[in-house]
Amino acid sequence: xxxxxxxxxxxxxxxxxxxxxxxxxxxxxxxxxxxxxxxxxxxxxxxxxxxxxxxxxxxxxxxxxxxxxxxxxxxxxxxxxxxxxxxxxxxxxxxxxxxxxxxxxxxxxxxxxxxxxxxxxxxxxxxxxxxxxxxxxxxxxxxxxxxxxxxxxxxxxx
Numbered sequence: 001x002x003x004x005x006x007x008x009x010x011x012x013x014x015x016x017x018x019x020x021x022x023x024x025x026x027x028x029x030x031x032x033x034x035x036x037x038x039x040x041x042x043x044x045x046x047x048x049x050x051x052x053x054x055x056x057x058x059x060x061x062x063x064x065x066x067x068x069x070x071x072x073x074x075x076x077x078x079x080x081x082x083x084x085x086x087x088x089x090x091x092x093x094x095x096x097x098x099x100x101x102x103x104x105x106x107x108x109x110x111x112x113x114x115x116x117x118x119x120x121x122x123x124x125x126x127x128x129x130x131x132x133x134x135x136x137x138x139x140x141x142x143x144x145x146x147x148x149x150x151x152x153x154x155x156x157x158x
Contacts, residue, residue: 004097005096005099006033006040007041007089008026008042009082009107010079013048013052015051022055023062025128029063030066030067034068040074041063043076044075044076044079045079048080056077057075082110086118096119097122098122098123101123102126103128104127111125
């Protein structure tokens with residue numbers, strides 16, 4: 001499924017290198033971008049206090065190292081949360097018709113729901129591989145985050 005934009009969600013750094021979770025997202029984004037050469041990537045994530053560079057910078061650097069042309073990658077470096085990732089990424093888009101979200105499988109349901117509440121364009125997801133040992137932990141965290149978001153009225157189930 002071709003999308004106009006591919007939003008790659010940040011996922012933590014170790015120094016200047018991507019965490020294992022982020023590397024899996026970068027790998028999935030690379031695979032998608034190779035299969036869809038007209039899609040523009042948006043690397044997301046600001047520099048946290050304990051990080052040397054922004055997550056967006058790391059994503060962009062790694063995709064370029066893998067062979068994705070720099071002009072195909074936009075950067076959103078203001079966000080710290082998933083909702084902000086999408087709010088700021090949407091500001092960079094030029095009339096999108098479709099968006100693919102790249103995250104880990106455990107995070108895609110909530111991510112797509114957040115984005116669908118911000119836009120009426122077609123939204124799909126591309127999962128990065130998950131670490132099977134930690135999957136139950138991450139799924140539990142996502143369930144709690146999802147529940148808090150729904151109860152807080154942050155988004156509606158569409």
